[in-house]
Amino acid sequence: MKYVLLFVETEQFTSDMAAMSPSERERAYDRVNEWFANHADKLRSGSKLKPPETATTVRLDRGEPVITDGPFVEGKEVVSGYVEIEVADLDEALQAAKTWPGCPVVEVRPIAFEPV
């Protein structure tokens, strides 16, 4: 079974990261890299995204495509990246999410199907 882990950052997390000293930040990155190494056999793909200020939203349900600046939901919690994992079941996916050392919120979603 394949799942996507959607990583979600909070305002608090962003400001905490900004307040870190270079060596603290390096340790934080090390922990994330370690997580990636530990889960290498389950990871299929994934990306870290640029901040939400760089997002552009296209709406296709208003007749003509409507292009607006920003993410589709304005909020204090924003998707900052994702990975796709292949595991036996939800418990295994949750286990991976529970040990994620990065941002403070992870949404776990099963993948329905993939484009051929």
Add this chain to the structure above:
Amino acid sequence: MTDAVHNQLARVVRENASQLAASLIHVTGDFATAEDLVQDAVLAALRHWPADGIPERPDSWLFTVARRRGLDVLRREHNYVTKLAQLQCPVQQEPDERLRLIFTCCHPALPRQAQIALTLRVVCGLTTPQIARAFLVHETTMAQRITRAKQKIKEAEIPYRIPDDDELGPRLTEVLAVIYLLFNEGYLSTAERAQARDLVDDAEWLASLLHELMPSEPEVAGLLALIRLHRARAAARFDRNGHLVLLQDQDRSLWDREAIDKAGQVLARAAKQQRPGPYQLQAAIVACHADARCWQDTDWEQIVLLYDMLLHLAPSPVTHLHRAIALRYRSGPQAAMSELDTLASELDRYHLYHATRADLWRGLGRPDEALAADRRALELTANPAEQAVLQQRISGTYREEPCD
């Protein structure tokens, strides 16, 4: 249907439905389908048994109906049919099968209300209309809740298994919370919600099943003891007119001594493991009350101590409130009132907070403040039995029983 027949029916269904569900899931590997088949069989039983009588072998009766229905529904799915055809009655299973069932129903990826509904339906064999009535929810709402949960189990692949050792602790906490909520829902219900009162039976049955399946988990034993200790006092909780009688005014000769002793033994065995937890501590507190000959004989020193331990393990403002009540009898109303003052912001909308203050004001000789606090409590509770007590207190007609 008389109460006796009703209770017997509920008991027989409970004893058999989860066994059947577990075996069907075992052979088909499909939680949702197996669960539907069991529900169909239970509905058929509730239609036929009141008139025809409970069959000598209710398990094989339910089995036959579920299998026939399964073969019918799943005709097109060759795989299931083959598997179902192999299924023999009586169903053979390891004790772990029912544990798998319980842990799946109470999976943390499901919302609490769905965990409760699924557990009642799948493990206790209640029908959707029965669950809806017990929770005063519309039947279609309850049906949707169950369907959504089953869909999530399927679509998100919530596994059908007992959690590994490293996650067993939190997962067991989840299961115990579901059982405890069920118990409270039934225990706090009143005559107006007779349907909900059966939930107490279901909760006790679930706790004892879990205790049988996980005998070395002290918190499971703690919850079972807690439920049984509460139930042992049931006969004294309401007076002849159906009015709630507070613990301090209950006629203790109506308490079931034998049940109290037995529950105490369950608790004592659990305590030997020296792994205290919130349910064992709560049971120990109830046991302290149960052991007292009358209200004045209560060992408040011990109760305050147990509340301290409980607060240490599971801090909560409501537990703090109960500790303050115990403190009143150990150290006087002024000490208790000072404790309560620290909880004002958290508990201002909780009726027991104000009812307790009312009591303390009375103890401090301040009837006007007491009256105001009782009125505030009355505004905040929707429970008819509690409303009645508060109304009697406000009108000065609540009668306290003296200690003989």
